[in-house]
Amino acid sequence: MSAALGCSIILRLFLRRQTLAMPGSLYLLSLGLLLSGTPSLANDCPYRPTATEQFDYMLDLSGNGEYFLFWKFNTSHITFEAHAKTHGWLGLGLSPTGRMYPADMVTGWVKSDGSIVFTDRFSSSYYPPKKDESQNYQLLRAEENEFGTILKFSRLLDTCDSKDFVISGDTVRVLYAYHPDDPVSEDRLIYHGGSRRGFKSVRLLESRAKIPDLPDDVQHFDFLNGINGKNNMINLPARDTFYHCTTFNMPDIGGKRHVIRYDPVVTPGNEKIVHHVVLYRCRGEEPKYAHMDYDCYAATTDYRPECRSVFLMYEIGAGSFIWPEHTGLSLGAEGDPSFFVMETHYSNPDLRGDIWDNSGIRIFYTNQLRQHEAGVMETGMEITLTQFIPPHEDSFLSEGICSMECLKLGLPNATDEIKVFALFHHSHLLARGMKTRLIRNGVEQPPIANDENYDFNYQAANVLQKEITIKSGDSLIIECNYQSMNRTNVTMGGLGIREEMCLSFLMYYPKVKVDACLSSPAHDAPSDFQIDQMTSYLKQVDHHSHGQMNRLNSMINQIDWRNPSVRTKFRNKAKLSGFDNQCFYRGKKVLGDYFQRPEVNTPYQKPKSSCTT
Structure with missing residues (x-):
C-alpha cells in the first residue's frame, strides 16, 4: 500500500507521540480505517x-x-x-x-x-x-x-x-x-x-487525547478471517449482505493480562466492504471447534456456539481504540474467555464474487494490570422483526429499553454503580440521529450520548467528555431517529444493510455480569390497526424461511402506509405499547418478561442558550 493511499483514508491526530498522564483520558488513535500492518501513517x-x-x-x-x-x-x-x-x-x-x-x-x-x-x-x-x-x-x-x-x-x-x-x-x-x-x-x-x-x-469536539507510545512490555496477537482458506483468505459470496464467522482458541499469553488497545485490520481495497467486526467471548472452552469458518446466520449452519457476550467491536469509519490508563479488559486469567467467535459483516451491494478478504482485529495487551476491570455492554433494541419503520416518514422514532430489572442483576446493591467512558452507536441506512438516554427515579439525566447528525458511514467510538455514572435502579432508553421518505415498504429490524438496528455498546468499568440489556417491542396496545392481527405471527416467523418472510411482507405491505393517518395511528400505538425483556447475564438469557416503558416524570431540558433573541 502506498503512503499516499494511507494518507487518503486515515484520520489521525496531528501531534508528536507522547504519553499523557491524565486519569480518565481515552485515546482514539484514528477515526479512519486503519489498514493491515499500518498502525500509524502520521x-x-x-x-x-x-x-x-x-x-x-x-x-x-x-x-x-x-x-x-x-x-x-x-x-x-x-x-x-x-x-x-x-x-x-x-x-x-x-x-x-x-x-x-x-x-x-x-x-x-x-x-x-x-x-x-x-x-x-x-x-x-x-x-x-x-x-x-x-x-x-x-x-x-x-x-x-x-x-x-x-x-x-x-x-x-x-x-x-x-x-x-x-x-x-x-x-x-x-x-x-x-x-x-x-x-x-x-x-x-x-x-x-x-x-x-x-x-x-x-466529530470536531471529540474528547480524544494525545497519542501515547506503547510501553515496551505490550504484546499483541491477531484474530483474522481466512485462516482455513486459500492463501489465508476467504472468498466472499456474491450477496448483498454476508455475515462470516470464524472461531478461535485463546492463545497462551502467560497468565492474566489487560487488553489496552485494539486495531481493526482491514484488507487493502475492502475498506467499504467490511462494515463491522464483532468479537464475541464464549462460555466454556470448545477447542475442537477452533478455526472454523461458517455463515453466521444460515439456516443450514449446524454449529452455533453459545457466544452472546460482546468482547470487542470495530465498525465502519472507526479506528484504533485505546482504553483509559486506569482500565483494561481482562484476558488470560481463570474464568476469562478462552474461546471466541469473530463475526464480520460484509456489505457487497454490487454482488461481486471476486472479493477476497482476511480482515479482523489486532489485540494489544500488557502484564502491567490497571486499576479497574473494564467491560462492554450491549444495550438497545434486540435485532427483531418486530421493529417496524413505516415508509414515507421524515422522522420516526424507535426505542430500545435497557430495563432497571436487567441492570439490577449486575448492580444488585443500592450503592453499586458503573462508569461509562465511551460508547458505539450502531444503526443502518435510515438512521439520522441516535441518543442514549439515562433515567433515574423518573428524572431524565443529561444523555450519555446524543448525535443528531448520525452518519451510517462514520460509526467511530463516541468518547465522552467525562465519565457518566449508571447506578443501581437506573434504566436506559436507546432512541433512534429514522428517515424513510425514499422507502415504499415497511423496513423491519434485521441483519441486512437495508434492514435496521438500534444499538448502543457501552464501554465501562468495573465489569459486571450483565452482557446485554435489550428489549423488543411488544405491540400490545389495543387499537383497530391491522398490525394487531400479525403480532403473534411476527414472534414465530423464521427469518430464514422465504415462505414465511414473503407472507409477513405481504401482510405488512397490504396496509396503506401512504396514508398519513395510518402512520400516525401506528406511531401512537407504538408509544403506548410495552416491551419484552431481552436480558443476558453471563452469556445466558435470564429475563424475558413483559415490562412498560420507564416513567419519565421530569424530561431532560437542554441548558438555555446564552444567545439573546
Missing part, C-alpha cells in the same frame, strides 16, 4: 503540509493529499487552518447532511497583489453561497506557499447566528471546495467543478 504522508503552529487534530479532507484541515478547540472557540493545493480560491463548510446546502461556509484567497479576500457565507440552494450579514469568522492568517494556500481562522462554537452551524459533540459533515483560479470579484465565485469538492464526517 509520518508517512508525502503530501502533508506543515501547520503554522501545533494543532490537536488533522484531517485529509480530499483523500488525495490536496486539501488538509487542522483544528483545535477550547470551551468557547474553535480554530481551523485549511491548506489547499491551489493558488486560487478555497472554501470550507459545515453541514448536518453533507449536502452543499444548507451549510455554513467560508471562502478566501490571496490576490496577485498580496491582498486577502475572506468571507463568511451561507448556502440555501444550489446557487453560489451568499455573504452572511454577520461576519462571525475571524481571519488569523492567509498566505500562499509552495504547497498552495493557507487560511487560518477562528470562531465561537455557537455564534448565535441562525445562518451559522452550532459546533457541538455531534457528527458534522465538513465540506471542502477549491479552484485553481481567483474569482474576478468577491461576489462572483468560480464554480469548483465535480472533482474539487466533497465532504467527510467527523
Whole structure:
C-alpha cells in the first residue's frame, strides 16, 4: 500500500507521540480505517503540509493529499487552518447532511497583489453561497506557499447566528471546495467543478487525547478471517449482505493480562466492504471447534456456539481504540474467555464474487494490570422483526429499553454503580440521529450520548467528555431517529444493510455480569390497526424461511402506509405499547418478561442558550 493511499483514508491526530498522564483520558488513535500492518501513517504522508503552529487534530479532507484541515478547540472557540493545493480560491463548510446546502461556509484567497479576500457565507440552494450579514469568522492568517494556500481562522462554537452551524459533540459533515483560479470579484465565485469538492464526517469536539507510545512490555496477537482458506483468505459470496464467522482458541499469553488497545485490520481495497467486526467471548472452552469458518446466520449452519457476550467491536469509519490508563479488559486469567467467535459483516451491494478478504482485529495487551476491570455492554433494541419503520416518514422514532430489572442483576446493591467512558452507536441506512438516554427515579439525566447528525458511514467510538455514572435502579432508553421518505415498504429490524438496528455498546468499568440489556417491542396496545392481527405471527416467523418472510411482507405491505393517518395511528400505538425483556447475564438469557416503558416524570431540558433573541 502506498503512503499516499494511507494518507487518503486515515484520520489521525496531528501531534508528536507522547504519553499523557491524565486519569480518565481515552485515546482514539484514528477515526479512519486503519489498514493491515499500518498502525500509524502520521509520518508517512508525502503530501502533508506543515501547520503554522501545533494543532490537536488533522484531517485529509480530499483523500488525495490536496486539501488538509487542522483544528483545535477550547470551551468557547474553535480554530481551523485549511491548506489547499491551489493558488486560487478555497472554501470550507459545515453541514448536518453533507449536502452543499444548507451549510455554513467560508471562502478566501490571496490576490496577485498580496491582498486577502475572506468571507463568511451561507448556502440555501444550489446557487453560489451568499455573504452572511454577520461576519462571525475571524481571519488569523492567509498566505500562499509552495504547497498552495493557507487560511487560518477562528470562531465561537455557537455564534448565535441562525445562518451559522452550532459546533457541538455531534457528527458534522465538513465540506471542502477549491479552484485553481481567483474569482474576478468577491461576489462572483468560480464554480469548483465535480472533482474539487466533497465532504467527510467527523466529530470536531471529540474528547480524544494525545497519542501515547506503547510501553515496551505490550504484546499483541491477531484474530483474522481466512485462516482455513486459500492463501489465508476467504472468498466472499456474491450477496448483498454476508455475515462470516470464524472461531478461535485463546492463545497462551502467560497468565492474566489487560487488553489496552485494539486495531481493526482491514484488507487493502475492502475498506467499504467490511462494515463491522464483532468479537464475541464464549462460555466454556470448545477447542475442537477452533478455526472454523461458517455463515453466521444460515439456516443450514449446524454449529452455533453459545457466544452472546460482546468482547470487542470495530465498525465502519472507526479506528484504533485505546482504553483509559486506569482500565483494561481482562484476558488470560481463570474464568476469562478462552474461546471466541469473530463475526464480520460484509456489505457487497454490487454482488461481486471476486472479493477476497482476511480482515479482523489486532489485540494489544500488557502484564502491567490497571486499576479497574473494564467491560462492554450491549444495550438497545434486540435485532427483531418486530421493529417496524413505516415508509414515507421524515422522522420516526424507535426505542430500545435497557430495563432497571436487567441492570439490577449486575448492580444488585443500592450503592453499586458503573462508569461509562465511551460508547458505539450502531444503526443502518435510515438512521439520522441516535441518543442514549439515562433515567433515574423518573428524572431524565443529561444523555450519555446524543448525535443528531448520525452518519451510517462514520460509526467511530463516541468518547465522552467525562465519565457518566449508571447506578443501581437506573434504566436506559436507546432512541433512534429514522428517515424513510425514499422507502415504499415497511423496513423491519434485521441483519441486512437495508434492514435496521438500534444499538448502543457501552464501554465501562468495573465489569459486571450483565452482557446485554435489550428489549423488543411488544405491540400490545389495543387499537383497530391491522398490525394487531400479525403480532403473534411476527414472534414465530423464521427469518430464514422465504415462505414465511414473503407472507409477513405481504401482510405488512397490504396496509396503506401512504396514508398519513395510518402512520400516525401506528406511531401512537407504538408509544403506548410495552416491551419484552431481552436480558443476558453471563452469556445466558435470564429475563424475558413483559415490562412498560420507564416513567419519565421530569424530561431532560437542554441548558438555555446564552444567545439573546
